[in-house]
């Protein structure tokens with residue numbers, strides 16, 4: 001007999017079916033036993049009647065989270081017993097056979113009743129936490145969200161490319177995660193803060209329209225809207241493109257996603273407003289304004305783009321400048337001369353995407369003139385030698401016919417946090433770390449053996 005999902009039982013009234021899943025709740029009612037059986041598709045009620053004593057005896061041993069196989073008859077419920085809150089509330093399964101496939105200890109928190117259980121406990125037992133319907137739904141929505149984006153971009157002629165995880169540091173303004181090389185003592189790979197340089201090199205390679213659901217690693221402290229270690233960006237890059245075309249594509253993509261997957265949400269402004277950085281600062285005193293009309297409405301989405309950024313942040317103490325976005329962002333053509341005498345006044349081709357007061361993406365038209373790129377490196381304080389050793393490959397590539405290009409990278413986790421009304425970005429990932437950067441489930445970070453350190457040519461200066 002072929003197994004069906006509990007959600008499908010409503011289409012099998014009067015028939016015998018085979019179901020497999022977890023015991024959600026088990027309760028005795030007089031001489032009968034009622035069980036809610038849960039699988040990936042939902043929950044259905046199963047009843048064990050007293051006319052089969054042997055079966056009833058086995059059913060009495062059932063506890064929450066046991067894994068079982070049940071064969072039974074799908075019966076229509078009488079009108080007054082219909083549970084309109086359950087998608088399978090019109091039926092009930094009358095059990096005929098039961099097999100326990102796996103027993104379960106009592107879970108450290110209840111699955112069926114989604115009572116607050118504390119982040120540390122939930123994340124240590126994340127595989128149980130994900131059995132809770134609201135959490136499971138978030139992971140399923142994440143999968144649909146990513147599939148929608150993939151399908152949309154493939155239809156638009158984009159090419160999906162995976163860039164290296166063990167790479168070379170591409171600065172995005174955070175600390176790098178470093179991986180020591182065993183084969184080359186004293187040398188390190190860096191985990192990408194973003195695939196920025198690789199995607200620009202793909203444009204030099206002539207791929208023209210690239211995207212990736214890209215893991216990015218930044219060694220920063222955690223905040224509710226930022227994962228401490230690893231997060232995913234929808235990384236895009238296009239050749240022969242204008243800024244307005246990038247913004248339009250982003251707007252079309254996410255408008256479609258919202259309409260299709262989150263029909264309960266309302267997008268406040270269409271087209272999405274484009275505010276200059278100066279307008280945003282003057283009017284809202286922030287570069288990520290919350291333009292919702294009703295800030296208490298969980299279903300309101302107010303997207304806006306911020307454009308015309310200054311190329312540099314205000315001067316650092318050592319007299320150097322820091323890029324407002326990153327070092328590959330192009331200055332506005334008319335402002336290029338300012339790089340020589342008043343770089344702080346130069347405006348750039350940066351664009352940020354803000355949603356309900358969060359920055360959910362950033363990008364720019366890139367520098368493609370090696371001389372301008374060198375000038376920007378110099379202004380941010382990178383020595384001539386360092387320019388060669390850190391970015392020589394990019395400057396060299398730009399000498400072999402580089403198309404004008406630009407892109408954007410909306411944050412998958414942050415976007416989902418808002419769309420799913422999640423408490424923080426951690427909740428929309430399958431295996432999150434706690435707010436203080438620990439993986440309590442696998443217990444990382446963890447110590448490694450002396451031999452592993454030796455292989456990697458590392459010595460710890462002190463142990464805590």
Ligand code: ASP
Pocket residue numbers: 172193194195196236362363364407408409
């Ligand atoms: N690499 C940039 C970032 O992570 C995005 C971009 O410029 O496309 O913010």
